[in-house]
Amino acid sequence: AQKVTQAQTEISVVEKEDVTLDCVYETRDTTYYLFWYKQPPSGELVFLIRRNSFDEQNEISGRYSWNFQKSTSSFNFTITASQVVDSAVYFCALRLNNYGQNFVFGPGTRLSVLP
């Protein structure tokens, strides 16, 4: 069975601090896809990034970076120099490359960035 764990339920940081959100996934499939979504207080779900299982390159986009490690089944998300606008719930998700292709979401991590 597939599972996504986000052990950190809530994190609070002060503005300009760096913060890492952890994501650990479980699957026996060799081909799969990982995603991060952001849900700001307004409630919409915003796609941030995807990563294929065969591509272990880390990625940086501005203040955001993602570290994918197959050896530890982790896909962690780091925000550098956090800002108040980063306050949101962040979801990690796993999608298999099979019929149905359903997403499995983690429970989410609520990040509060204090001014």
Place this chain on the structure above:
Amino acid sequence: NAGVTQTPKFQVLKTGQSMTLQCAQDMNHEYMSWYRQDPGMGLRLIHYSVGAGITDQGEVPNGYNVSRSTTEDFPLRLLSAAPSQTSVYFCASSYSSGGRSYNSPLHFGNGTRLTVT
């Protein structure tokens, strides 16, 4: 670009009432799905569809019904509302081809906040 459109945004029902949550997408996506979001539970899949005329159950399908008569529309029906169905509902779609999604992300609607009293 409308993307995924959900209506209504808010709804209050009494126990036993029925209603339909509407979802439409204009991206020609084969894959569509409905999730409910409850505090501390993340997003749980209710029903999904890999194409017009094809629907299947997700993790929490009881009390809900879906149909997919067109590629664009995927309505969710609550047959007899119960307080346990108080939740935020999200419709989502993604590209797929031949039943496979590859690495396509889900595109979400803005959600429907449903309260059942």
